[in-house]
Amino acid sequence: MRQSAGAEGTQVGGVSVVVPTFNEAGNVGELIRRLAAVLDPDRSEILIVDDSTDDTAAVAAVQSGQLPHCVDIVHRDEPVGGLSGAVLVGMGLAVHEWVVVMDGDLQHPPEDLPRLLAAGESRGADIVIASRYRDGGSAGGLDGSVRHLVSTASTLLARTLFPRRLRECTDPMTGFFAVRRESLDLKAMQPQGFKILLEVLLRHQLTMTEIPFSFGVRSAGASKATLANGSAFLRQLVTLRLQPTSTVRGAAAVEVV
Numbered sequence: 739m740r741q742s743a744g745a746e747g748t749q750v751g752g753v754s755v756v757v758p759t760f761n762e763a764g765n766v767g768e769l770i771r772r773l774a775a776v777l778d779p780d781r782s783e784i785l786i787v788d789d790s791t792d793d794t795a796a797v798a799a800v801q802s803g804q805l806p807h808c809v810d811i812v813h814r815d816e817p818v819g820g821l822s823g824a825v826l827v828g829m830g831l832a833v834h835e836w837v838v839v840m841d842g843d844l845q846h847p848p849e850d851l852p853r854l855l856a857a858g859e860s861r862g863a864d865i866v867i868a869s870r871y872r873d874g875g876s877a878g879g880l881d882g883s884v885r886h887l888v889s890t891a892s893t894l895l896a897r898t899l900f901p902r903r904l905r906e907c908t909d910p911m912t913g914f915f916a917v918r919r920e921s922l923d924l925k926a927m928q929p930q931g932f933k934i935l936l937e938v939l940l941r942h943q944l945t946m947t948e949i950p951f952s953f954g955v956r957s958a959g960a961s962k963a964t965l966a967n968g969s970a971f972l973r974q975l976v977t978l979r980l981q982p983t984s985t986v987r988g989a990a991a992v993e994v995v
């Protein structure tokens with residue numbers, strides 16, 4: 739990653755930003771605009787992998803047309819693997835050194851990207867996890883006490899089932915992270931449901947680090963999380979527990995900003 743001074747301040751390069759979208763027409767334009775402000779147009783790309791039934795792809799195309807940045811909009815008529823499947827498609831298309839995965843509803847602030855990548859570079863990590871539960875972070879944008887409870891309980895469950903691998907990972911449920919593209923083995927992943935980070939962490943040997951971040955309030959539209967996602971998460975945990983997974987090489991070396 740290199741930083742350069744763009745018209746709007748410091749811009750980062752060497753990064754492919756993967757955004758899964760499902761009916762985010764009210765958010766995707768602002769997301770692309772705010773991402774563009776922190777990305778060097780010559781050394782970055784935004785990959786929108788869209789399964790929408792609304793005009794998310796059209797809105798994204800209009801916004802992209804006003805920018806010098808490389809924005810690819812992949813619309814899937816036959817979505818396979820839901821959110822996680824979409825992220826996998828994006829990872830497969832990515833060309834830059836770092837792959838950032840983030841949501842399309844602005845709950846993951848684009849302005850945190852430079853900090854995410856700087857942590858990976860300065861600490862020599864393969865993956866940087868943006869954590870809501872690290873000191874200085876916040877899960878305030880979770881919608882209501884039930885969502886807070888589900889998030890806390892599922893985090894606890896995952897860390898209990900993988901005590902060694904996830905010992906130093908405070909937020910294995912987050913959808914906001916940066917991973918070095920070359921450290922990914924896409925064929926090793928079997929995505930299902932919402933929790934792609936678990937697949938990334940448990941099926942690879944990665945040195946990881948975390949930064950705290952504040953999970954914002956969804957900007958427009960409604961959450962796509964359903965009870966079915968909850969049961970997919972439980973199936974995913976069982977599958978990962980029963981299958982041999984890789985050892986996280988640097989799990990003990992987590993640092994915090």
Ligand SMILES: Nc1nc2c(ncn2[C@@H]2O[C@H](COP(=O)(O)OP(=O)(O)O)[C@@H](O)[C@H]2O)c(=O)[nH]1
Pocket residue numbers: 757758759760761762787788789790817820821824840841842843845913960961962963
């Ligand atoms: N491509 C794709 N994106 C999805 C799908 N389901 C959810 N998303 C996107 O994944 C991100 C997280 O979903 P969201 O509904 O905000 O989940 P929450 O933050 O847990 O409430 C958002 O950008 C959604 O648009 C899906 O089936 N396919």
Ligand SMILES: [Mg+2]
Pocket residue numbers: 841843845956961
């Ligand atoms: Mg959301």
